[in-house]
Amino acid sequence: MGENELLEVLREQGQEHIFEAYSKLDEAGKEKLAAQVEKIDWSIVAMAGHEELKQERGKLEPLSALEVTEIEENKEKYEQIGLDAIKKGKIGAVLLAGGQGTRLGSDGPKGKYNIGITKDVYIFERLIRNLTDVTDKAGCFVPLYIMTSDKNHDETTAFFEEKNYFGYPKDFVKFFKQEMAPSVDFNGKLYMESADSLSLSPNGNGGWFYSMAVSGVLQDVKARGIEWLNIFAVDNVLQRIADPVFVGATLDSGCVSGAKVVRKADPNEKVGVLCLEDGKPSIVEYYEMTEEIINSREENGELSYNFGVILNYLFRVDKLESIMNEKMPVHVVEKKIPYINEKGEYIKPETPNGYKFELLVLDMIHLLDDCLSFEVVRDYEFAPIKNKTGVDSVESAQALLKKNGVEL
Numbered sequence: 001m002g003e004n005e006l007l008e009v010l011r012e013q014g015q016e017h018i019f020e021a022y023s024k025l026d027e028a029g030k031e032k033l034a035a036q037v038e039k040i041d042w043s044i045v046a047m048a049g050h051e052e053l054k055q056e057r058g059k060l061e062p063l064s065a066l067e068v069t070e071i072e073e074n075k076e077k078y079e080q081i082g083l084d085a086i087k088k089g090k091i092g093a094v095l096l097a098g099g100q101g102t103r104l105g106s107d108g109p110k111g112k113y114n115i116g117i118t119k120d121v122y123i124f125e126r127l128i129r130n131l132t133d134v135t136d137k138a139g140c141f142v143p144l145y146i147m148t149s150d151k152n153h154d155e156t157t158a159f160f161e162e163k164n165y166f167g168y169p170k171d172f173v174k175f176f177k178q179e180m181a182p183s184v185d186f187n188g189k190l191y192m193e194s195a196d197s198l199s200l201s202p203n204g205n206g207g208w209f210y211s212m213a214v215s216g217v218l219q220d221v222k223a224r225g226i227e228w229l230n231i232f233a234v235d236n237v238l239q240r241i242a243d244p245v246f247v248g249a250t251l252d253s254g255c256v257s258g259a260k261v262v263r264k265a266d267p268n269e270k271v272g273v274l275c276l277e278d279g280k281p282s283i284v285e286y287y288e289m290t291e292e293i294i295n296s297r298e299e300n301g302e303l304s305y306n307f308g309v310i311l312n313y314l315f316r317v318d319k320l321e322s323i324m325n326e327k328m329p330v331h332v333v334e335k336k337i338p339y340i341n342e343k344g345e346y347i348k349p350e351t352p353n354g355y356k357f358e359l360l361v362l363d364m365i366h367l368l369d370d371c372l373s374f375e376v377v378r379d380y381e382f383a384p385i386k387n388k389t390g391v392d393s394v395e396s397a398q399a400l401l402k403k404n405g406v407e408l
């Protein structure tokens with residue numbers, strides 16, 4: 001983008017302060033900043049502070065789940081189908097590790113966090129162990145794709161190298177970086193994080209497939225003949241990865257996607273619930289539901305909207321390709337955004353000072369025709385680490401790991 005064009009765009013968008021910063025830079029700095037501005041999707045930035053631009057929800061209806069009792073009855077059958085698909089190389093796994101883990105308050109990649117008590121146990125290590133439980137059974141390896149971001153890529157890859165991939169074969173692990181998005185103050189003005197850079201942060205976990213495509217790792221997926229991708233979060237240390245029973249049940253169902261869900265602890269639990277919206281699968285957050293919907297019950301007394309997602313999904317690759325360029329809703333989130341002020345001082349705010357823009361993987365489900373809702377037992381499969389202490393913390397995850405016989 002030429003200088004005049006840059007000025008024009010920034011003026012049009014009410015972001016002249018960025019041009020002022022640009023004017024003070026040397027050629028290399030100018031090129032860097034202009035390239036960042038060029039990548040901005042202004043329609044997203046325009047959403048800052050505009051609640052009215054949020055999409056209205058459609059008509060919600062319950063979606064029944066394949067429940068634990070039924071899964072148990074057919075476990076052998078599902079497991080066989082799943083293991084067969086794994087052995088044929090049809091299943092790949094995608095670890096979403098591009099987040100910044102701000103609530104945990106550790107600056108590095110969350111997966112580097114040591115949750116051991118008497119010995120070192122890193123989150124990444126725990127996840128690899130969970131995966132090898134399956135690959136040992138299948139007698140072959142599952143390709144693992146790890147999404148990082150500009151903020152943690154080098155540290156993540158160096159850590160895997162240092163730890164020799166925790167014994168997993170390096171040929172089966174590929175890293176790719178997600179896209180970055182700008183941050184703005186409460187008036188929609190772009191923040192800068194250094195003299196020659198906008199404040200950029202990972203654009204949420206919803207752009208993972210697009211990033212696989214633009215980074216080139218999708219070619220590896222295709223070359224290997226992978227037909228399904230199991231995506232999962234870095235922070236659930238009880239995560240079952242490429243779980244043959246889940247894979248088998250989803251394949252057997254004929255659905256193009258599957259989601260692991262847990263029974264809600266109580267009607268008001270703050271989880272995204274898998275249901276139908278205008279006849280298509282959808283994940284609706286607790287704050288988007290009316291009291292009536294939250295408390296609605298089926299004839300058997302069970303909650304109608306009873307199953308929360310745990311960020312473990314299975315997607316058919318050809319379907320992901322067909323929806324890749326569809327617009328996904330952008331979530332505008334208030335965050336603490338470090339920035340440089342007019343004096344060039346670096347400020348790390350104590351309270352939220354602006355908005356970040358995020359795409360969320362849960363919104364992908366609604367772009368698909370169907371999704372198998374697959375119930376798992378919370379205490380065996382869900383130990384998320386979001387906070388240092390209290391709910392969903394290192395402590396609660398340690399307790400659950402111990403309950404599942406994991407030595408820490």
Ligand code: UTP
Nearest residue numbers: 096097098099100101102103202204205233234
């Ligand atoms: P969270 O929504 O818990 O976000 O991510 P986070 O960044 O890890 O933590 P906080 O909110 O800052 O405390 C759920 C999963 O999505 C991944 C995370 O790494 C985690 O596995 N994620 C999140 C990404 O891969 N990229 C993102 O931009 C955001």
